[in-house]
Amino acid sequence: MRELVATPFGDRRLVLRRGSPKAVQLPHAKFEELRTLSTVPSGVPGWLAAAVAAQWRMDVSGRALDDVLLLREPGPYEFSRATWEINLGCDYDCEMCYLGEKRFEGLDMAGKRTLLTVMRDAGVIWLQITGGEPLIDPDFPESYRLANELGMQLEVLSNGSQLRRDRVLDVLRAYPPTRLTLSVYGATADTYDAVTRRRGGFDRFREGLDKSLAVGLNLDLSLIIVRTNAHEADAMRAWARDLGVRYREYANISPTVQGGAETLPSQSPEYLTDREPFTGCPAGATFFHADPFGRASICKVGREPNIDLTAEGVPGLARLGGIAESLMLRTGGCSGCKLSATCRVCRPMARVFQAAKAPLKNYCQHGTR
Known part of the structure; x- marks a missing residue:
């Protein structure tokens, strides 16, 4: 290698x-x-x-x-980063999951090879592999290995439940990711399993976490704080510190990408934080997102319009810039807003909140003025 x-x-x-x-x-x-x-x-x-x-x-x-x-040769555009949902299936059933319905479907391995090659040819250097839960995909080891061989630097976002399995851990040890980010849903089995709605989830996570640390993988923890586990927030922080692992906290839950509001009641009010004003992002300019079918969009929230990369290849990405500009236009009640300079979310995310009929305070300055 x-x-x-x-x-x-x-x-x-x-x-x-x-x-x-x-x-x-x-x-x-x-x-x-x-x-x-x-x-x-x-x-x-x-x-x-x-x-x-x-x-x-x-x-x-x-x-x-x-x-x-x-x-590596340069791509024809400015894209250097991408995320890829290798699938949307998951072995957990968390009530706060933004994906809503989590169906295990997508490209076969031949399609995955085509997609990864298109990403390489487009100039993608840093690729984040996510899901659903990426490590349950039977093609994950081969896909991960191929992305490495194509010269991409890889980050994996996972719930960690499969890291105890040799078929998964071995490929990560052989081809270390630049970062392996694991979500943490509690500090005890009762709480963790209640959040994930999977009995035994905590024990599987802890075993995978310990094995990952033992082989020296570069770990990063995401502490997901919701109503069900908020009483263990301090314990989760202490656990991360005791392990000597970097951690970040997430408490502001979003609606599902379909605009469903069923995730919002899971938020823990005392841990919600004010979102920073949205000042722009590289979505559709230097970054894109690919779903399990190889459809490229500006990000995981602004999923439509999209481009079928396995059919159109690299030239299709030439349209993403225009798509990004159209999706960022203020519409749906936001045009002419006098507080637009302090918007807390981008327009695609605002549309998801609006579709969910979420309170303005969740995403808009008008909710607090």
Whole structure:
């Protein structure tokens, strides 16, 4: 496995190491030198060996360049990041899940290969694999391995229930993700299982968490705080600190992506926080989202219109910028709003709240003025 990837990133040229969030920035001339060297049998140049040793304490001196480095070509657009819902099925049934109906369906493995290749050709460097629960997909190990081989840096969002299984843990250990983010739903079995509505979920999560730490995976915890587990918020924080793992907290629950309000009663009022004013995002410009069928949209909330990447390929992404602009227009009661400069959510998210008939205070400054 080639551990290093040299890639364009906008106007910059980077060398990345698989599984590491760090990078080495190269002058354009050095990147072109690597491009030339990669066309013929060559050794790792001394300047690259020195830079890699300084950044990662990794010795590549004296090795063949083709054994160490994958050189990527730029995509035709500006897309460098993407998320991919490998499926929407889940082994949990959390009442606050924004996906609503969680059906296990999507592309077969041949379709997944096509989609990942299109992403690579589009210039995607950082890919977040999510779901549903991505690790229950039977094609996850092969898909994850292929994405690595195509030169993408991977993050996985998971509930952690499957990390106890060797078929999953082995591929993550062989190809370490830059980050493995695990959701935490409680600090005790009774509470965790009540939130997930799955008996034994806590024990499966804890076993997977311990195994992931034992093999040195780069973990990040998302503490999901809702009514059912709010009394254990301090215990969840203490657990993360005792493990020495970074954590973030999420208490502001959104409606389902279909505009369903059934998730909102799960919110714990005392833990809700004011959302920061929305000042723009890269959705549809340098970032896109792909659903289980390979349909690309600007993000996981603004799912329509979308583009079938397995049918249209990379050229289809040329339309995403226009789609993003149309979805961000203030409509549905928001046009002409005098508080628009302090909107707490983007227009696609506001439409989801509006479809759910959620209280204004959940997403709009008018709810507090």
